[in-house]
Every structure is written in C-alpha cells, then in structure tokens.
Amino acid sequence: MxxxxxxxCLDVQDGQTVKGVHFVNLRRVGDPVTLGQFYARQGADELVYLDITATVENRRAWVEMxxxxxxKINIPFTVGGGIRTIGDVEKMLQAGADKVSVNSAAVQEPALVNRMARxxxxxxxxxxxxxxxxxGEWWVYTHGGRQRTFWRAIDWAREVTERGAGEILLTSMNHDGTRNGFALDITRQLAExxxxxxxxxxxxxxxEHFLKVFREGKADAALAASVFHFGHFTIPQLKQFLxxxxxxxxx
Amino acid sequence: MKVAILKYNAGNIYSVQLALNRLGYPAILTDEPQVLEAADKIIFPGVGEARSAMAYLQQRGLDAWLVQTRQPVLGICLGLQLLCEFSEENQTPGLGIFPVRVRRFPPKGKVPHMGWNTIGQLKGPLFNGISEGAYVYFVHSYYPELTPLTTARTEYLVPFSAAIERDNFFGVQFHPEKSGTVGEKILRNFLEL
Structure with missing residues (x-):
C-alpha cells in the first residue's frame, strides 16, 4: 500500500547552515548535507530544502549545496526558495534536485505553472x-507571508492543479510555529x-498532530522542521506511533 | 567493469549516475551505440514522456541497438516502459522486448502514483536479499500490466508489474536510485549479475 x-524541512541560510537545529548528536550540527543524511538514515521519506536567503549573491552557494x-542523499528531495523562471527550475534539476517548489512567482504569473509542467x-x-x-476564509499569501493576494486557497489550489502542478505544499500561517497541530479543515478540503x-x-x-493530519486532515504527507531539529521526537518514534x-x- | 547510462531526452539521468557513484561504480553517460557496445552493463533510466523519448532513440539508432544487445540492460521507470510493447501515453509503440502493455492509471485515485509503496512476489536475481514487502519509491502515471515475466508486483488502484525480467533485460517501474538502502541493494544486484 x-x-x-x-x-x-531544512531552512538553509546562505547555502551553508540549517536554521534552528538544536540537537547535538551530529558531528557538524547545522550542515545541510550531514543533517539530510541523518534524516534519510532515520527513515525520512523525502526532504525539503528551502533557501531562506534566496539572494542573487548566494545563488552559487545554493546550487553547490x-x-x-x-x-550524498539516496531519497527524493525538493528545493524551494527564490525559484522564479524556467531557467531556475532547470538549474535545480540539473544540480540533482528531484522536485522544485514554487510559490510567489506562480501567483504573479500563473502560466508559469503550465510552462514548467510541460x-x-x-x-x-x-x-x-x-x-x-x-x-472564516483561507487566503493565499506570497513573499514569505508578507503579501496577501486576491486568491482563496481552494481556488488557487484548483487553478494550479489544472495548470499542471504535481503536488501541493500547504502551509497554514495561522498554525505555523505554534506547535499546536496542523490546520485540519483546509488540509482535508484540499486533499479530498x-x-x-x-x-x-x-x-x-x-x-498526535501527525496522526490527526493523516486521519482527519487526509494529508498525503506531513512536513515539519523544528520538532525534528529540536529532537522532541525522532522519525522512527513518530513512524512507530503512526x-x-x-x-x-x-x- | 564498464557501466553505461543511456542518455536521451529524459530527466533523472543524473540522479542515476550519482547513485552509481555512491555504490562505487562510476558510469559514463552516452547516446552512441558504439560506446554502449563496449559497456558490460547498460542502464536505461528516465522520467519523461514516452513518444518524444522514443523518437529520440529512433533518430540515433538506439532502438535498433537495444533490441539486439546481449549485455544486461536495466530499464528504470520510462526506460522500462519503452522496453514494453506499447504505451497508452500518446499511443506510443515501444521496443517490444517485454510483451506487455503500459496503461494509464484509472482516475479513481490520485495520479501520479507518487511515494513509497511495497513490492511483493519477488523473483529473480535483482531481488536477492530483498524482503517481501520492502518499500521503494515510485513516481508515475502509467503502469506496465502484470505478465508471466513479472518479477515484482505492486498494488496502487490496480495491481501492476513493479519489475519485469526477460533474458538479459530487466526493468523496474520504481526508482532504485531514490529508494534508500533497498534501492541501492537492487542496483548492486544488477551491477553484480
């Protein structure tokens, strides 16, 4: 089945360091490659690397990373942050990424999704x-959550799916950082x-939050950062529990 | 040992090369029949669209070379599908090495079939040391039907061939290069045939 x-999810600064890593059982805490290998060995199903600096000057360091x-990694990984053009996608895939994640650029120019998929x-x-x-309404934000758009999340999700998106990574800004659980209602609406x-x-x-987002939210996958980086529980513990x-x- | 990766207009080829590097088998990327002829093992990878991939192979005479070779060939994902008789993806005739049709998943669930799924009823040298029910990574919208040549079976919406073997030809629908240690073992089994 x-x-x-x-x-x-690994938020990477300047292509060098993973933000917010607090456990110390790694030789080089914070190295994106070492941490990714560690999670892959633990049984992570995929990895997401986000370039949180995403400036032109840091782009070379990012591609090298x-x-x-x-x-080094023997499971699929997605890269995101600052991907705006067909050329950006090509560069990432050629560097060995399996998938790219696109956010603001797609909202600015929805036809970009069609072109990338084609x-x-x-x-x-x-x-x-x-x-x-x-x-009571879910709105789409861009630019790291700073700009509100005129898109309702449901409409935008349907729009990009029709344009050829392969997967949706849905982040609830209301829930992000709270550690109080995922947004179950909107996740379920989109997933169904x-x-x-x-x-x-x-x-x-x-x-329990993961259990709920799979059972009640019907999510196909769940993404998290700090619970793993802080070592609150490990991936094997989580999977056993599920x-x-x-x-x-x-x- | 010389390992060649058949290079054509499909994605994911670089990932396969990196996986082989991790296993200690540096491989060359080539689309020249003479270079392929000199290799001991050929890997035919690919993520992409069947018809344009087939056209590329035909332009370079790679289709004719593939059907006559006696060296071990491992088709991965689209590579496997092109070794089959016919694909419903843009109604594309394949190389016909595996007498199997490649069909589109029915629209009764999410397509592509993307993620980790189990392989079972394992047969043949590719799966030496692999347990029944091992997990491997899939990403595909078309699947090869079951056949007497099926050497691994998976179920998603329908049961299908996760692996097929005939003579020197092997094919896997999943991505061993992205399937963790299980995938590495399967690649190693092929390289050590």
Whole structure:
C-alpha cells in the first residue's frame, strides 16, 4: 500500500547552515548535507530544502549545496526558495534536485505553472501555498507571508492543479510555529478535492498532530522542521506511533 | 567493469549516475551505440514522456541497438516502459522486448502514483536479499500490466508489474536510485549479475 510520507524541512541560510537545529548528536550540527543524511538514515521519506536567503549573491552557494545533497542523499528531495523562471527550475534539476517548489512567482504569473509542467513534467513541480485564515476564509499569501493576494486557497489550489502542478505544499500561517497541530479543515478540503497529493505543513508539535493530519486532515504527507531539529521526537518514534495507530508508513 | 547510462531526452539521468557513484561504480553517460557496445552493463533510466523519448532513440539508432544487445540492460521507470510493447501515453509503440502493455492509471485515485509503496512476489536475481514487502519509491502515471515475466508486483488502484525480467533485460517501474538502502541493494544486484 502507498504510505503516508514524513518530510523534514531544512531552512538553509546562505547555502551553508540549517536554521534552528538544536540537537547535538551530529558531528557538524547545522550542515545541510550531514543533517539530510541523518534524516534519510532515520527513515525520512523525502526532504525539503528551502533557501531562506534566496539572494542573487548566494545563488552559487545554493546550487553547490544542492549538488552536494544530490551526491550524498539516496531519497527524493525538493528545493524551494527564490525559484522564479524556467531557467531556475532547470538549474535545480540539473544540480540533482528531484522536485522544485514554487510559490510567489506562480501567483504573479500563473502560466508559469503550465510552462514548467510541460517542460519538466508535473511530477517535479510542487506548488507551495502559504494560506492564512481570516474571517472564516483561507487566503493565499506570497513573499514569505508578507503579501496577501486576491486568491482563496481552494481556488488557487484548483487553478494550479489544472495548470499542471504535481503536488501541493500547504502551509497554514495561522498554525505555523505554534506547535499546536496542523490546520485540519483546509488540509482535508484540499486533499479530498484535488487529484494530486497534498503535503500539510505548519503546526507540528506532538506525534498526535501527525496522526490527526493523516486521519482527519487526509494529508498525503506531513512536513515539519523544528520538532525534528529540536529532537522532541525522532522519525522512527513518530513512524512507530503512526503504525501502531493504523497509519501506513514506511518502517 | 564498464557501466553505461543511456542518455536521451529524459530527466533523472543524473540522479542515476550519482547513485552509481555512491555504490562505487562510476558510469559514463552516452547516446552512441558504439560506446554502449563496449559497456558490460547498460542502464536505461528516465522520467519523461514516452513518444518524444522514443523518437529520440529512433533518430540515433538506439532502438535498433537495444533490441539486439546481449549485455544486461536495466530499464528504470520510462526506460522500462519503452522496453514494453506499447504505451497508452500518446499511443506510443515501444521496443517490444517485454510483451506487455503500459496503461494509464484509472482516475479513481490520485495520479501520479507518487511515494513509497511495497513490492511483493519477488523473483529473480535483482531481488536477492530483498524482503517481501520492502518499500521503494515510485513516481508515475502509467503502469506496465502484470505478465508471466513479472518479477515484482505492486498494488496502487490496480495491481501492476513493479519489475519485469526477460533474458538479459530487466526493468523496474520504481526508482532504485531514490529508494534508500533497498534501492541501492537492487542496483548492486544488477551491477553484480
């Protein structure tokens, strides 16, 4: 049976350091490649690397990091942050990334999704949606959550799916950083409505939150950062817990 | 030992090369039949669209070379599908080495089939030391049907061939280069045939 996926997310500064890593059982804490290998060995199903600086000057360091990750990691990984053009996607895929995640650029120019899917295949185009609930409605935000758009999350998700997106990475800005659990309602709406997988992100704090987002939120995958980086629990512990509770996972 | 990766207009070829490097088998990328002829093992990878990939192979005479070779060939994902008789993806005739049709998943679930799934009813040298129910990584919208030549079976919406073997030809629908240690073992089994 197809399993639900557990995806650690690594926010990388200047292509060098993973932000917010607090456990110390690694020789080089914070090295994106070492940390990725560690998670892969622990049983992570995929990895996401986000370039949180994403400036022109840092682009070379970023590409070099993606190449190093591709050399060392034996599971699929997605890269995101600052991907705006067909050329950016090509560069990332050539550096060895399996998928790219696109956010603001797609909102600015929706036809970009069609072009990327046609050129590289839907399977490698992940559309990241940062959504915030206001007055009962989920709105799409861009530019790291600073700009509100006129898109409702549901409409935008449907739009990019029709344009050829292969997967949706949905982050609830209301839940992100709270450690109080994922946004179950919007995750479930998208997961049940769309013919493509939905990755839930934002709010993971306890193992029960993952169980809920799979059971009630119907997510295909769940992404988290700090719970893993802080060592609150490990991926094997989480997967054992999910399996005991009847969720199909890769052990 | 010389390992060659058949290079054509499909994605994911570089990932396969990196995986072979990790295993200690540096491989050359080539689309020249003479270079392939000199290799001991050929890997035919690929993520992409069947018809344009087939056209590329035909332009370079790679289709004719592939069907006559006696060296071990491992088709991965689209590589496997092109070794089959016919693909529903843009109604593309394949190389016909595996007498199998490649079909589109029915629209009763999410497509592509993307993620980790189990392989079972394992047969043949590719799966030496691999347990029944091992997990491997898949990304595909078309699947090869079951056949008496099936050496691994997976179920997603329908049961299908996760691996097929005939003479010197091997094919896997999943991505061993992205399937962690299980995938590495399967690649190693092929390289050590």
């Amino acid at each position: 197809l399993t639900r996926r557990i995806i650690p 993606v190449q190093r990750v591709a050399q 050129e590289f295949g839907s399977q490698c185009i992940v559309i990241a949606i940062d959504a915030r609930q206001e007055g 409505m769309l013919p493509i997988p939905v990755i839930a992100s934002g709010g993971a704090g306890r193992m 399996k005991m509770n009847g969720i199909e996972v890769r052990l």
